[in-house]
Amino acid sequence: MRRISVRGMRPEHGEAGVTDDIRDFWDIDAATYDRSPSHYPQRPQEQAAWAATLRRLLPEPPAAVLDMGAGTGFLSLLLAAQGYQVTAADFAPGMLARLKAKAADRGLAVEAVQTDAVHPPAGPFDAVVERHLAWTLPDPASALAAWHTVAPAGRLVLIEGSWSGRGAPTVDRLRLRARAVADLIRRPAPDHHGHYTAQMNAALPYRGGLTPDEAVALVEASPWGRARIERLRDVEWAVTEGLGPLDSLIGTHARWAVIAGR
Numbered sequence: 358m359r360r361i362s363v364r365g366m367r368p369e370h371g372e373a374g375v376t377d378d379i380r381d382f383w384d385i386d387a388a389t390y391d392r393s394p395s396h397y398p399q400r401p402q403e404q405a406a407w408a409a410t411l412r413r414l415l416p417e418p419p420a421a422v423l424d425m426g427a428g429t430g431f432l433s434l435l436l437a438a439q440g441y442q443v444t445a446a447d448f449a450p451g452m453l454a455r456l457k458a459k460a461a462d463r464g465l466a467v468e469a470v471q472t473d474a475v476h477p478p479a480g481p482f483d484a485v486v487e488r489h490l491a492w493t494l495p496d497p498a499s500a501l502a503a504w505h506t507v508a509p510a511g512r513l514v515l516i517e518g519s520w521s522g523r524g525a526p527t528v529d530r531l532r533l534r535a536r537a538v539a540d541l542i543r544r545p546a547p548d549h550h551g552h553y554t555a556q557m558n559a560a561l562p563y564r565g566g567l568t569p570d571e572a573v574a575l576v577e578a579s580p581w582g583r584a585r586i587e588r589l590r591d592v593e594w595a596v597t598e599g600l601g602p603l604d605s606l607i608g609t610h611a612r613w614a615v616i617a618g619r
C-alpha cells in the first residue's frame with residue numbers, strides 16, 4: 358500500500374514573513390484575478406454547474422456557511438444567491454473589497470471578514486467550504502483543525518484540482534504539456550500578476566496543488582475525520598463545452614472535492 362504522508366509547516370522558513378508575502382501577492386492579484394476564466398467562470402453553464410455542485414455537497418440553505426480563502430467571492434456569491442447565510446473570510450483586503458463590491462451590485466448579503474485561515478471567524482457554522490486555498494497554506498493541518506472548532510457539528514467541503522500535474526495521471530500530465538506547447542504559439546494572458554518566490558514556495562508543503570490522495574489524507578488526519586472524495590464531472594463538462602477547438606481536443610484537468618463531517 359502506498360503511504361501518503363501529511364505534510365506540516367517547515368518553521369525554518371519564517372512563517373510570519375512568508376505569510377505577509379503571500380498576503381501581499383493575493384492583495385495585488387485581486388485587481389486582475391477575475392480575468393482568468395478558471396478563477397471566475399462567467400459562462401452561465403459553468404456558473405450553474407458550480408451552483409448545483411455546491412448545493413449537492415453542502416447542507417440545504419439557509420445553512421450558515423464559512424467560505425475560507427473566499428478571494429473575490431466566486432463561491433460566496435453563488436452560495437448567497439441560493440439562500441445560504443455566507444461568511445467570506447480571506448486575509449487579503451483587496452480580494453475582500455472586490456467580493457463586497459460584487460455582493461453589493463447583486464444585492465446579496467455576504468459577511469466579509471479579514472482574517473488568516475488559522476483564525477476563522479467565530480461560528481458556529483453548518484459548513485466550511487474552500488476552493489483552491491489549502492495548497493497555499495504554510496500549515497494546512499492547523500487551519501483544518503481551527504475550522505473544525507467553528508463548525509464542530511458541521512461539514513467540510515474542500516475543493517481542489519489537479520492543475521499542476523504533480524502526482525497527476527499520465528493523461529493529465531500530457532494535457533499540461535500539450536497546453537504548454539500550444540501556449541508558446543498563442544501566448545495567452547497570464548493567470549496571475551506574478552509568481553511565488555522560491556522562499557514562499559519552500560514554506561508551502563503542498564505548493565502547486567495537492568493530489569487527491571494528499572487531500573484525503575490531510576482531512577482524515579484532522580479533527581474532521583473520515584472523508585469521501587467526489588470528482589466534479591459536471592463542472593469539467595461545463596468547462597469543456599466552453600473551450601475552443603484546440604483546447605477541447607486537449608481537454609481539462611480533473612476537479613474534485615473532499616467532504617468530511619456531517
Ligand SMILES: C[S@@+](CC[C@H](N)C(=O)[O-])C[C@H]1O[C@@H](n2cnc3c(N)ncnc32)[C@H](O)[C@@H]1O
Binds near residue numbers: 383430446449487489
Ligand atoms: C487561489 S485564490 C482562491 C480564491 C477563491 N476561493 C476562489 O475560488 O476563487 C486563494 C485565496 O486564498 C487567500 N488566502 C491565501 N492564504 C490565506 C491565508 N493564510 N488566510 C486567509 N486567506 C488566504 C488568498 O488571499 C486568495 O484570495
